[in-house]
Amino acid sequence: MNKVSMTVNGKAVSGEVEGRTLLSSFLRDDINLTGTHVGCDTSQCGACVVHVDGEAVKSCTMLAAEADGAEVKTIEGMANADGSLSVIQQAFQDHHGLQCGFCTPGMVMSAAALLKENPQPSEQEVRTYLEGNICRCTGYHNIVKAIMAASGQDVSVIAAE
Amino acid sequence: MYNFEFEKPGSVADAVAALGAEDAQALGGGQTLIPTLKQRLNQPSKLVSLSGIADMKGVSASGGMITIGGATTHATVAAEASAYPALAATAAHIGDPAVRNRGTIGGSLANNDPAACYPAALLGSGGSVKTDNRDIDADEYFQGMFSTALEEGEIITGVTFNIPEKANYQKFVQPASRFALVGVFVAKHADGVRVAITGASEDGVFRWSEAETALSSNFSAAALDGISVSADGMITDLHGTGAYRAHLLGILTKRAVAAAA
Numbered sequence A: 001m002n003k004v005s006m007t008v009n010g011k012a013v014s015g016e017v018e019g020r021t022l023l024s025s026f027l028r029d030d031i032n033l034t035g036t037h038v039g040c041d042t043s044q045c046g047a048c049v050v051h052v053d054g055e056a057v058k059s060c061t062m063l064a065a066e067a068d069g070a071e072v073k074t075i076e077g078m079a080n081a082d083g084s085l086s087v088i089q090q091a092f093q094d095h096h097g098l099q100c101g102f103c104t105p106g107m108v109m110s111a112a113a114l115l116k117e118n119p120q121p122s123e124q125e126v127r128t129y130l131e132g133n134i135c136r137c138t139g140y141h142n143i144v145k146a147i148m149a150a151s152g153q154d155v156s157v158i159a160a161e
Numbered sequence B: 001m002y003n004f005e006f007e008k009p010g011s012v013a014d015a016v017a018a019l020g021a022e023d024a025q026a027l028g029g030g031q032t033l034i035p036t037l038k039q040r041l042n043q044p045s046k047l048v049s050l051s052g053i054a055d056m057k058g059v060s061a062s063g064g065m066i067t068i069g070g071a072t073t074h075a076t077v078a079a080e081a082s083a084y085p086a087l088a089a090t091a092a093h094i095g096d097p098a099v100r101n102r103g104t105i106g107g108s109l110a111n112n113d114p115a116a117c118y119p120a121a122l123l124g125s126g127g128s129v130k131t132d133n134r135d136i137d138a139d140e141y142f143q144g145m146f147s148t149a150l151e152e153g154e155i156i157t158g159v160t161f162n163i164p165e166k167a168n169y170q171k172f173v174q175p176a177s178r179f180a181l182v183g184v185f186v187a188k189h190a191d192g193v194r195v196a197i198t199g200a201s202e203d204g205v206f207r208w209s210e211a212e213t214a215l216s217s218n219f220s221a222a223a224l225d226g227i228s229v230s231a232d233g234m235i236t237d238l239h240g241t242g243a244y245r246a247h248l249l250g251i252l253t254k255r256a257v258a259a260a261a
């Protein structure tokens, strides 16, 4: 067993994990943050994306022991301090960027990572950045729209609904 | 996944020592190894993470060469290899953004997947793989699908690429895996052209010598007219036949020559 300590959404957490324990399992099963979803467990779908030391990673493809000492941020840490939705989350709601919501935690975390490195992405840049996030419901248009809107851009001209 | 011990040493020497344990294996970014372990295709007793070794990270360029630490992520290469733009562009199209934040150049080259991008970049550029105890020339390093000159327990500490006058990588993406269905790296050096092909051959990455000869005397897409590769020995799978891949690599080589900068 390995002892791990990390900061998750600003709070110090620690635990004991096996070598093989995935970061996604640690978050969901050990510290009960089930907002991070596991859609495929094969690194394809991106539902499990969280930030580790500020970078988007697929938590189903990182060992929990590798995150020892890291700052982790999950979808549970995205809302504003007063509990209201963050700009990106609100934009997903306003633009119907989700239907079943399964992919949404990963979409929001990927969107946040994108907007940090590229605050005003073009539509094409958003679509390209989301290549590792799969959504089986929306057809992506409204997700792209929500992310463009969250970046403060006019989305009235963006494709099909 | 079967269980294993986990160790994260802070130096190359400690990593080499940890890898001395029976059935221990090095862990780069895990973007291939972890999925492999999930399928129980492999059962190491211990994984030795290389991600805590500061000496194995970073990008530096001098004297017509660029050296990347073995534990450097694709995202870092994409952002920092400005001395070799074709290499930065290659790194920027591996996998997806989250994969690029974890996956490392050393991990990719140690695995030598027959459809990976870095093997084509290294073999096309020419250069060497630096390990904990020697330098291996790029032309000696790749020994067939998933097979390399590395010994058991040997660690890639760095990778050096010769920076050519012009280069370009063309990747025809297999959209489900985001690997190359076929990828072609063309590099025009002062002393000749190198063309490396990934994703196509059952022997893994290879140099297309006929194209190299033609391009060395005339660096233009037209120089490739009438030259082709036989479909024998090309990979056939549900994504494409060997004949399709053989055709595609010719097209991509022309595109790479036209786009080389």
Ligand code: FES
Binding pocket: A037, A038, A039, A040, A041, A042, A043, A044, A045, A046, A047, A048, A049, A058, A059, A060, A061
């Ligand atoms: S659950 Fe991690 S990528 Fe799908």
Ligand code: FES
Binding pocket: A097, A098, A099, A100, A101, A102, A103, A104, A134, A135, A136, A137, A138
């Ligand atoms: S909203 Fe259902 S998978 Fe994306």
